[in-house]
Amino acid sequence: MLSDSLQKFLFDETDIRGAIVTLNKSFADLIDDQGYSSAQLQLIAEFSAANILMTGNLKFEGSLILQARGTGPVSLVTTECDEQLNFRGLIDASHDLVDIPFTDVFTDATLAITVEPKQGHRYQGIVSLAENDLAACLQAYFQQSEQLPTWFRFSESDGVVRGIMLQALPAQLCMDKDKREEDWTRICHFASTLSAQEMASLDNETLLHRLYHEEVVRIFDPQACRFHCSCSKERLERALLSMGEPQLREILAEDGEIKTNCHFCQTEYLFNEDDIRQLIQGKSSH
Numbered sequence: 001m002l003s004d005s006l007q008k009f010l011f012d013e014t015d016i017r018g019a020i021v022t023l024n025k026s027f028a029d030l031i032d033d034q035g036y037s038s039a040q041l042q043l044i045a046e047f048s049a050a051n052i053l054m055t056g057n058l059k060f061e062g063s064l065i066l067q068a069r070g071t072g073p074v075s076l077v078t079t080e081c082d083e084q085l086n087f088r089g090l091i092d093a094s095h096d097l098v099d100i101p102f103t104d105v106f107t108d109a110t111l112a113i114t115v116e117p118k119q120g121h122r123y124q125g126i127v128s129l130a131e132n133d134l135a136a137c138l139q140a141y142f143q144q145s146e147q148l149p150t151w152f153r154f155s156e157s158d159g160v161v162r163g164i165m166l167q168a169l170p171a172q173l174c175m176d177k178d179k180r181e182e183d184w185t186r187i188c189h190f191a192s193t194l195s196a197q198e199m200a201s202l203d204n205e206t207l208l209h210r211l212y213h214e215e216v217v218r219i220f221d222p223q224a225c226r227f228h229c230s231c232s233k234e235r236l237e238r239a240l241l242s243m244g245e246p247q248l249r250e251i252l253a254e255d256g257e258i259k260t261n262c263h264f265c266q267t268e269y270l271f272n273e274d275d276i277r278q279l280i281q282g283k284s285s286h
Helices: 025-031 038-055 134-146 177-192 196-201 204-212 233-243 245-255 273-280
Strands: 005-011 016-023 062-069 074-082 086-093 110-117 123-128 150-157 160-168 217-219 257-261 268-272
Touching (some): 016 038, 016 177, 016 204, 025 038, 025 086, 038 150, 038 160, 110 134, 123 134, 134 150, 150 177, 160 196, 233 245, 245 257
Antiparallel strands (some): 005 016, 005 217, 062 074, 062 110, 074 086, 110 123
């Protein structure tokens, strides 16, 4: 079984780096009891893989959130990943998405990439969803916003999720523009030849050797990925408080308690009358 990991690599003779993400058990944990269709699974798989690949390149403590909201068949797709590669995500769709092209999945939607460091300022970039797939949308974003040529490829097969990212680095080894473009075109072309079967079954070293046996590739140690939900009773308390005291008391009068589930992991949280009274009085679970 392929391990749940992010593994980075570097082309020693060109200014290009890359990474491969593999989600196996962690993806099964993410989708457990969610009832997603096969097309919905493909979408949340791509968003999860993309998030982890991008988070792996950031040098900070905090989280990266990839979120698309719209009014079409999919109203929300969101994934979140922290510096330890703990990730979670969900999709809210009114349709199973089968036979719907990517450009019709979202209506009046944009993709927000939000970086939330534990220390420092929050940053958000906006991605157009006008391209034919998520990979192309992200590639356009990096080209326009970061001026870094970047290439993505995603796959999901029988619960195994793979993602590959290639990225051109600022000129250090090669200053010749034409040679840099030639290197970039060659490296991306080889990656584009991967079959779905190879993406689903080959371990990272075998995959990279098959693609780049004529290149000098340095492979770094893998980093473990896992599904982990950051929900807590304290976070739910803050959400309840945002509803306002009158609405909380109205719900209590009707039901005698407030029961809510985390949409990411389905954990149930129960607040009885005493819990709500203490919450309103300024006492919480922490």
